[in-house]
Amino acid sequence: MSYTGDLTTLLTLGFYVLAIFYVIFSVILYYHWMQYAVDARVRNLSLAVYFLATIPLLGLVGVMIFVA
Numbered sequence: 001m002s003y004t005g006d007l008t009t010l011l012t013l014g015f016y017v018l019a020i021f022y023v024i025f026s027v028i029l030y031y032h033w034m035q036y037a038v039d040a041r042v043r044n045l046s047l048a049v050y051f052l053a054t055i056p057l058l059g060l061v062g063v064m065i066f067v068a
Contacts, residue, residue, distance in 0.1 A: 011065045012065060012066070014065075015061060015062055015065045015066075018058075018061065019058065019062075022054070022058055026050075026051075026054075029050070030047065033046060033047055
């Protein structure tokens with residue numbers, strides 16, 4: 001296997017590990033927001049901003065890794 005193949009495999013594995021950490025962090029964050037938030041409107045806005053900002057970034061990282 002060439003060096004490029006090894007690097008691609010490592011990048012792919014790194015992306016999957018990053019995606020797993022993102023899911024775990026998001027579930028914990030969601031739980032805490034739902035349990036401890038005082039204002040429902042602010043809670044929903046915060047959740048929307050978080051997911052609308054981070055999901056495209058994670059997608060962009062995935063595209064960059066799989067295209068490289």
